[in-house]
Amino acid sequence: MKLKKIMEYLNCNCRVLCEDINLDIDIKFAIASDLMSDILATAKPGELLLTGLAHNSVIRTCEITGINAVIFVRNKQPSDDTIKLAQNCKIPVLLTDSTMFEACGILFSKGLKGIHIERAD
Amino acid sequence: MKGQIDKITDSEVLFEQEFKINGGDFINAGESSSKLKNILKEIGINTDIIRRLAIAAYEAEVNVVTYARHGIMRILIYPEKILLTIEDEGPGIGDIDQAMQPGYSTATEEIREMGFGAGMGLPNMKKNADIFNISSIVDKGTKLEITMNLNDKNA
Ligand SMILES: Nc1ncnc2c1ncn2[C@@H]1O[C@H](COP(=O)(O)OP(=O)(O)O)[C@@H](O)[C@H]1O
Ligand SMILES: [Mg+2]
Numbered sequence: 001m002k003l004k005k006i007m008e009y010l011n012c013n014c015r016v017l018c019e020d021i022n023l024d025i026d027i028k029f030a031i032a033s034d035l036m037s038d039i040l041a042t043a044k045p046g047e048l049l050l051t052g053l054a055h056n057s058v059i060r061t062c063e064i065t066g067i068n069a070v071i072f073v074r075n076k077q078p079s080d081d082t083i084k085l086a087q088n089c090k091i092p093v094l095l096t097d098s099t100m101f102e103a104c105g106i107l108f109s110k111g112l113k114g115i116h117i118e119r120a121d
Numbered sequence: 122m123k124g125q126i127d128k129i130t131d132s133e134v135l136f137e138q139e140f141k142i143n144g145g146d147f148i149n150a151g152e153s154s155s156k157l158k159n160i161l162k163e164i165g166i167n168t169d170i171i172r173r174l175a176i177a178a179y180e181a182e183v184n185v186v187t188y189a190r191h192g193i194m195r196i197l198i199y200p201e202k203i204l205l206t207i208e209d210e211g212p213g214i215g216d217i218d219q220a221m222q223p224g225y226s227t228a229t230e231e232i233r234e235m236g237f238g239a240g241m242g243l244p245n246m247k248k249n250a251d252i253f254n255i256s257s258i259v260d261k262g263t264k265l266e267i268t269m270n271l272n273d274k275n276a
Binding site: 034035036037038039040041045053055056057058060061063064065066081089 | 148149150151154155158172175176179180183234235236237238239241242245248
């Protein structure tokens, strides 16, 4: 699913905060969490991250795991520092007014899937 | 112990670099791991190995920032393996078995606000490493050794 489409589905509430971002990025899966350790344990490259946490650690986590783009839900405003870090890492940062549940529900209903984790034991 | 390992393989070290990590510097936590990732990319290491190593490095770096005074992350690349060590000066870990338990954490509110402190860091480092070693001395510090084999997966 193209990032451009995702922004459209979230009712044009998404706002691009990064300059010269590529909206044609193809998003294969999505993950939604405020827990970075959780994301570091499960994320796959090429994913979209939905989170309610607006901290530098979110951008670092994307960079380290190869997550392609991040959406801050409930219109959480990242600091200028966090935006700058995202720009340096070339990670698109989007904002939506939707809640986490709402945003996930909309994208899931449009066919965007999560990653199924097999039980380790 | 460290000296011994280095002596045996010293002649074969292809690349070596160190990064300083400052305790309490929550804003910049992850910078060293990010630099490490970029270096490995430039060298042309297998992307799966880079990813697993970067994830382990980041969790380790966040631990130094959170719990220790300062630390050094050191990368050594050999023909057949990558060795990443993270050594810190800090309180150390009294009960390593307990610290390795998923969910065990002594994290503060500050680190929880960054999305860490769920007791998942050390178990995830172990999961991503081909070989994981941890040693610690209370009131001195902690040392982690993460080894990635280059020959198995670097087809
Ligand atoms: N470098 C370190 N120095 C001192 N204590 C540590 C260090 N790393 C980990 N610990 C201890 O081990 C526990 C578990 O670490 P970890 O698995 O990374 O989970 P978390 O950091 O989320 O608590 C920490 O809460 C802390 O008590
Ligand atoms: Mg930790």
